[in-house]
Amino acid sequence: MPSKIAILFSVLIGVCQAAFGAGLTEMAPAAHRGQLYRVTHDGKTSYLFGTIHVGRDGVDPLDPVVTRALLDSKALVIELDIREAAPFQLALARHGRYADGDTVQNHLSPATLRLTVQALAQAGLSLQSVQQYKPWLIANLLIGAEMEVHGYQRSQAVEYALLAAAQKQDKTVRQLESADYQLSLFDTLDERQQEQYLLENLADLADGASLKKSTALIDAWSAADAPGIHAAWQSATSGDSISAGFMNRVLLGKRNPEMASNIERIMQQDQVAFVGVGLLHLVGDDGLPQLLKRRGYQVEQLY
Template identity: 35%
Template sequence: MFCSLLALLLSPVAAHAENSGTRHGALFKIEQSGRSLYLFGTIHVGAADFYPLEPQLAQLLEQAPVLALEIDPLGDQQALAKVVQRYGMQGRGGNAPVLSASWRLRLERLLREYHIEANSVAAMKPWLLASVLTISEFSNQGYSTALAVDAYLSQQAHKRGQKVLELESAESQMALFDSMGGAQQLIFLQEAIAGIESREQASQARAIGDAWRHADAAALEELASKAEQDDSYSGRFVQKVLLEGRNPALADGMQRLMQQADNAVAAVGILHLVGQYSVPELLRKRGLKVERLY
């Protein structure tokens, strides 16, 4: 469930610079027909020591004619609220499946742990509630949506007066989650609850955060391999729908961007940039030159 939607849901704001500018994430240079695109892997939460970004990337961002993000976190919040209402909230008078009494007790315990009022999430569809629980567990591990990398990049670009391009939309992302039927959404939610209870989600949050923090290419590829082998319902949904299903369109958008602007920067979630079905691999198979800078 690690996509930019999660950061958008909690309205992230820009981060404050505190570190010395070490390498984070992953950076690729894409070339075709004499034009270049720099592709940076982000994480949709953050920590104070993520900033400032390392000098090479900071210079590329400053000089870029365009910054392309999955979604601009500083975009129209009223429009986002409408999309959340449409895709993430239960309709009145519906017959949506509900958690059993035992699962409800387990959910209520987690809500108390995360200091979330039950009434504030009562109208959420199971997929959205599962997403809130997941981002809450990342918060428990020391990460914050208020320090999200996407939000930092967006704010810096807007300050510079740069054009910020969206490769996707909140509606397109939320529609993917809402494509699950009610029973499937319950499984999605139950697996999220079970993953938090077993500490598997905490372990994954730490692994993703540490791999991104240290620009650890081997650790990132290992995370991709594990995701590809995850046979749970939610694991298959994340891998096949949220990652592999979106990567071709993201690659299309980057190729269009290269035709419009030279030396632009595209920044998308790091999990879209690793593994055998990643955006860089798709671009490489299409004949573009792909160089991993770190």
């Protein structure tokens, strides 16, 4: 079970500056992935790269421009160091599980419980195996399981490629957040919201909308398709659903300003840093590039 749970987080991150910028333009390949920005202020530089948290076997997610930017940087900064399992398990126990003696059956209506059992069975899981998990965690687990069935794996996430390159280059790795913080955000949903979040995701899984939304974002990232990326962001944040409101208000609206502040702090420590965060954090008027611009930073989109 822990290996399946790990899939979902997705949800559930200098002086040679002018010469390097020219080199990036000259060596740019025909196709890029994601989005890449250069952020500068007072002689300090950050490269801001939008990632996705899943991948496919045999697909290298880092194009030459991103590889060059990382090579030029002194430190790699990601949302969370996903190599560390212990903090994640502790956070999961604290925020994603009910106390001993309590189960999800005590917190869902009979109708929702029936739909949940059906979805779990389709994913090859039993209710008993997840009965201590809160509804939001079960929803995210089912989304991750579906992605895995269709060939997308958390173990192939862009962050793993970045971490492998950083290790090879002996770079410092910094985190913007912690596992406890990330999971605590989902735990802010009250009981009614958690059940509705589960119901919305069960409906999307049943009619294929969940897979369609996920693959649309992945395809847009794979081609650096700016209109497609924006459309995926709009799909995730628009409407009156609990899921969209939570994405817009908390997963992006709350975290983006905090991430911007952490990036500012890191830029004071490192002459050049490479920051990899989930792609949707870069989109919109309150995405990281726009937030940093409003704080007086020079922000240039390299592609």
